[in-house]
Amino acid sequence: MKFATWNVNSIRARLDRVLEWLDRVAPDVLCMQETKVTDELFPREPFERRGYRVMAFGQKTYNGVAIASRRPLESTERGFAKHCADPGCRLVAATTADVRVVNVYVPNGRAVDSPHFAAKLEWLRSLRRYLDDVARPTEAILVCGDFNVAPEDRDVYAPELFRNQVHCHPEERKALVEIAEFGLVDVFRRHHAESGLYSWWDYRLGAFHRNWGLRIDHIWASESLAARCTSVSIDREARKGKQPSDHAPVVVEIA
Numbered sequence: 657m658k659f660a661t662w663n664v665n666s667i668r669a670r671l672d673r674v675l676e677w678l679d680r681v682a683p684d685v686l687c688m689q690e691t692k693v694t695d696e697l698f699p700r701e702p703f704e705r706r707g708y709r710v711m712a713f714g715q716k717t718y719n720g721v722a723i724a725s726r727r728p729l730e731s732t733e734r735g736f737a738k739h740c741a742d743p744g745c746r747l748v749a750a751t752t753a754d755v756r757v758v759n760v761y762v763p764n765g766r767a768v769d770s771p772h773f774a775a776k777l778e779w780l781r782s783l784r785r786y787l788d789d790v791a792r793p794t795e796a797i798l799v800c801g802d803f804n805v806a807p808e809d810r811d812v813y814a815p816e817l818f819r820n821q822v823h824c825h826p827e828e829r830k831a832l833v834e835i836a837e838f839g840l841v842d843v844f845r846r847h848h849a850e851s852g853l854y855s856w857w858d859y860r861l862g863a864f865h866r867n868w869g870l871r872i873d874h875i876w877a878s879e880s881l882a883a884r885c886t887s888v889s890i891d892r893e894a895r896k897g898k899q900p901s902d903h904a905p906v907v908v909e910i911a
Contacts, residue, residue: 657911658682661800661873662894663856665687665759665902667722672698672900677894678706683907684726685752687759689802693721695862698722700820713748716772721748721759728752739789740782742775744800747783749842755881755910757832760801765822773822776804780831784838793839793878799876802856802903807842810851811871841882843875843908848888855890856903864895875908884910 660683663845664670667688678686691698691714698712703724713734714720729750736747742763749758758772760783765776792795809815818824836842844853854869863869888908889900895904 657684658907659685659687659690659755659757659798659800659875659910660905660907661687661759661802661875663802663873663901665690665903666693666899667720668697668699669899671702673894673897673900675702675706676701677891677905678708678724680907680908683892685757685851686724686905687757687800688722688724689761692717693720693792694794699706699886706854707883709766711748711750711857713745715745719744719746719761719838721745721761723748723750723757723759725752731756732833733790736782736810739786740779741783742779746779754796756797758787758791758797760797760799760803762804764804768822768825770866773825777827777831780805780828780835781795784831786833787835787838790836791838794880795878796881797878798875798881798908799835799877800841800873800906802872803832803874804872805829806872807832807845807874811854813852813854813870816844818870823838823872836876836879837857839878840876843877843878843882843885844888844890844906846882846885846888853890855906857895859902873903873906875906877910881910882907886911
């Protein structure tokens with residue numbers, strides 16, 4: 657099976673690009689973030705015509721997550737209010753093909769000295785509490801999405817510019833490690849040790865063409881699932897062309 661995660665930066669603004677990508681890559685499951693649309697306005701029909709079932713959890717203008725799957729979506733869950741006070745639409749989960757998929761859009765954090773950064777850290781801690789409550793590391797679980805955290809300096813084009821800043825702050829990285837300690841593997845790093853591979857590039861200053869990027873979009877899997885992973889890639893082609901998202905899809909194939 658082929659699983660993918662992509663911050664689409666508005667599903668209605670990028671719909672044609674997302675559909676073209678689906679036709680070209682044909683993932684079995686696509687997890688989307690920043691859909692920026694309420695559930696009743698999510699453009700389901702073109703996904704359904706392609707054989708995808710869609711579960712959306714969205715709001716107007718901001719945030720929003722969705723899962724599109726060729727197989728049935730079972731035991732669906734929207735949000736994790738029991739574990740987190742953030743009212744934003746940032747987490748959706750479902751089981752498909754015996755894999756529990758958790759799709760997240762972690763808060764940006766804005767600036768380290770702002771309350772938004774503290775809220776981001778609490779959101780990440782809440783995600784770990786959520787996993788402890790609803791899942792077991794021995795199960796087939798895949799946690800993916802836009803984490804807004806670059807785990808290591810090799811995930812940043814110029815680490816010295818981001819030292820102690822949002823996306824690369826030690827407290828964010830520590831919180832991400834604590835999530836991984838639930839029993840998750842960064843499947844991208846299991847297959848790619850090299851630096852210079854990113855999933856997000858600023859729209860400004862020709863950042864994409866200069867490869868001034870960050871790897872902040874991740875697919876984490878339980879060990880049993882990670883052991884079945886045959887390949888992981890970042891599709892840079894999806895970041896090219898007219899009016900792209902500022903993120904590229906991350907794709908994992910699991911036997």
